[in-house]
Amino acid sequence: MKPGIYEHFHQDEREFVDRAWEWVANAGQYHEVKLTDFLDPRQRFILETLVNRHPDVHAAFEGGYADAERVRAIIAPDYRELDGEDFKIKVLSITSGDQKLLELEHGDYMGSILGLGIKRSKIGDIHVIESGCHAVVSEEIGSFLNLNLSQVHRVHVMTELLPMDKLQAAETKLETMDITVSSLRLDGIASDAHRISRTKIVVPIKAGRCRVNWKVEEDPSTNLKEGDVVSIQGMGRFAVLEIGGLTKKGRYRVKVGKYV
Incomplete structure (x- = not known):
């Protein structure tokens, strides 16, 4: 870590700064390729800042659609081509025959997913749509959610894992x-x-x-x-x-x- 880097970030962000710099340093020194969990826009900014400080490293970002707020990153040596890389992202479709589903909000879906012991970093953007919800999730926890998410705020639901091209993104209101x-x-x-x-x-x-x-x-x-x-x-x-x-x-x- 270059001297003085911490002064550019809040004290609460130091843990992430250390982790992100380790990814960058390992890509440059040991030629490692790192696929991160989902990052919020601030974490993405921090990572991009650190990547730009290393001459032999680059990164690519993907959240499932063009305007994604939360994204996964791949950090790699600059000689590695990142176009077409698999970011291992899936869509968890949540539906129900219960009309009460229409009353559910973003926080209801988020709370039920996190209630299964899932870390926030494994979840991307959550889209509340007319038929229910499309949640962007990391591939490694997709099957677990598909098997175990059966209720959202007392509403019994059905789930299905879909490829990213089936994502229905909600319009920001x-x-x-x-x-x-x-x-x-x-x-x-x-x-x-x-x-x-x-x-x-x-x-x-x-x-x-x-x-x-x-x-x-x-x-x-x-x-x-x-x-x-x-x-x-x-x-x-x-x-x-x-x-x-x-x-x-x-x-x-x-x-x-x-x-x-």
């Missing part, structure tokens, strides 16, 4: 709202977006349960900008869609979109 804030501080925008007091929103932020662009952010005074994605554990997430001009009272006009 945002509930937009226009707010006015005295500043672009994280706590101010987040409190309005979630309709709770600033005093209450500060608690999870300072506790390390808030991420801005998938990076832990513990400073409530951090200024947000257009395009930022904010997630707070237990509250969901929102995106800053637009920052407009000032009102006559000097407040910022901000359009946010809550993920639904």
Whole structure:
């Protein structure tokens, strides 16, 4: 690890930085090829940063479809061609004859999968669709889920493993709202977006349960900008869609979109 690399990342990210650098170093020094679990966008950024620091290593990423948020990576010596590599990804189709299936949400499916003892890193994007759910999963746990996932939030379900070309990706839905804030501080925008007091929103932020662009952010005074994605554990997430001009009272006009 080159001196000073840690200063570019949050302290909570050091464990992943160490692991990712080991993958990169092994690819460069020992010609190893590494297929990772699913990475979130922040982890992908960290890995890409480290790969770019090594002259003899490159990486490819795949999450099953063009706009995938969570992806697997293959890290390899730069002489190895990565086009056509098998990222070992499957689609777990979850359906039911019970009409209550239509009431299930992303968190219901996620909770039931994780409840079987599966690590989050083995699961890619989860798509809630009209017929149920298409979950992108790593091939190595696909058969286990297909055999053992029989219920989602008290709804009995049927499962089937499908190839990636059968994936039905859900369209991202945002509930937009226009707010006015005295500043672009994280706590101010987040409190309005979630309709709770600033005093209450500060608690999870300072506790390390808030991420801005998938990076832990513990400073409530951090200024947000257009395009930022904010997630707070237990509250969901929102995106800053637009920052407009000032009102006559000097407040910022901000359009946010809550993920639904």
